[in-house]
Amino acid sequence: MTRYRNLALFLTLATLWGSAFVAISAGLSHIPPVLFAALRYDIAGVLMFGYAVYAVDHWRPRGQAEWTQVAVGAVLLIAAYHAFLFVGQQHTTAAAAAILVSLSPVLSSGFARLLVPSDALSPVGVVGVFVGLLGVAVIVQPDPSNLLTTDAVAKGFVFCATAAFALGSVLTRRLDASLPIETMEAWSMLGGALVMHLVSLALGEPLEPAAWTAPEAIGALAYLSLGASAVGFLIYFDLLDRLGAVEINMVSYVAPVVTAVVGWLYLRETVDTATLAGFGLIAVGFLLVKRRAIRQEFGHVRSRSSSD
Template structure:
């Protein structure tokens, strides 16, 4: 019964996080990008903080290493990731953004092998990482004569978001900290929101009061902050404990399916063949990089059925 529950929650999480890219595109019609991201984590951070106070053993960091984890989370996992993602997604489709972001688990392995000498990347693993990068190149289709076209720059910014998230995930592992993940997420969200506001002010982003009266703008913000972030991360925490990091990473490869469907239904976006081919390279890269862990998961699943 637990297996069916896990599958159900996994699909729900993929749907929530996949459709979040569509909500971003919808909200960007009304809010400036970085300010929109800041508003999202103003709300999500407070909700996650309340949950951490309720559920975690410790609701605030105390030691230097714990504040270090929070700082990495705020700077890379929240602020840098969302600046690159929201600015980039202004000029590309939600599905393309979701697919490029799905490269994060592959990049995580690459950063881990580079920054942690004990995790040497094999020749086959290098091929997997390179295939993932080829997938991004296929999607962006850079033209040597026009490398700074709006579409290419937008997709490269989203690649920067994937890289920021992957690097942040690796760096948090380097801290010898037992801070509860709920507490780390809550404080990272709050710190990240403050950084996003600072970047928004530095960029001179305007605040249009009419955005607060538009149903689509409020709906997109509420969906991202409450449903995709707060509820989504609660499901993520539950599945992480039950499934482990390898299986939960597969959400990155199911989410774009929901992004494509919801993006087509709500925004009228169509996923082209080139984007699908690029996605295939990224998935293949993930399978090669995680081949041993995936094989172990398949063996475990076979034993469970018996």
């Protein structure tokens, strides 16, 4: 029964996070990108803060290490990731964005190799990182004679978002802080929202009054804040305890499938052959980088299954 529950929650999380890319594309028709991302985390941050106060005793950061972890999370995991992602999604499909974001676990291993010598990748792991990056090149399809096409620049922004998230993941794990993940996420969301509001003001992003009455804009903001962020992260916390980091990373490879289906149904977006090929390369890169952890995890799953 526990296995079925975990599978149901895993598929629910993949659906919430996969369809979130479609909600972003829908909302961008009405709200400027950085402001849209900031508003999302105004709401999600308050909800997550309330949950942290309820769920853990250690709901406020203490000391330099914990505040540094929150600062890194706010700037990289929330602000940089979402600002680049929302800007990039203005001119690329939701499915392409979701697939590029699925590179994050591969890039995380690459950053860990550079920043933490003890986490050095094996030669096969290094090959996996390069295979993943090749997948990005296949998706972006850069034209050497004109590298600044709108589509290439948009996908470049999404790649920057993925890199920011991967770097932030490595740095927050390496900081010597005992902050519960619920607390770190809550304060990072609130801090990241503040940073994005400041960036939005610096960019002079306008907000048309009609956006507040457009059902699509309100629905997209509500879905991203309540569904993908609040409910999604609660499921994520639960599965992280039950499955571990390796299995939960597989959400990154199921979510793009959801994105492609929902994007086709709602936005009439299609996925071209190059995007599918790039996704395949990124998935292969993940398997090469994480092969040992995956093998160990499946061994644990078999052990648990035989003991049930």
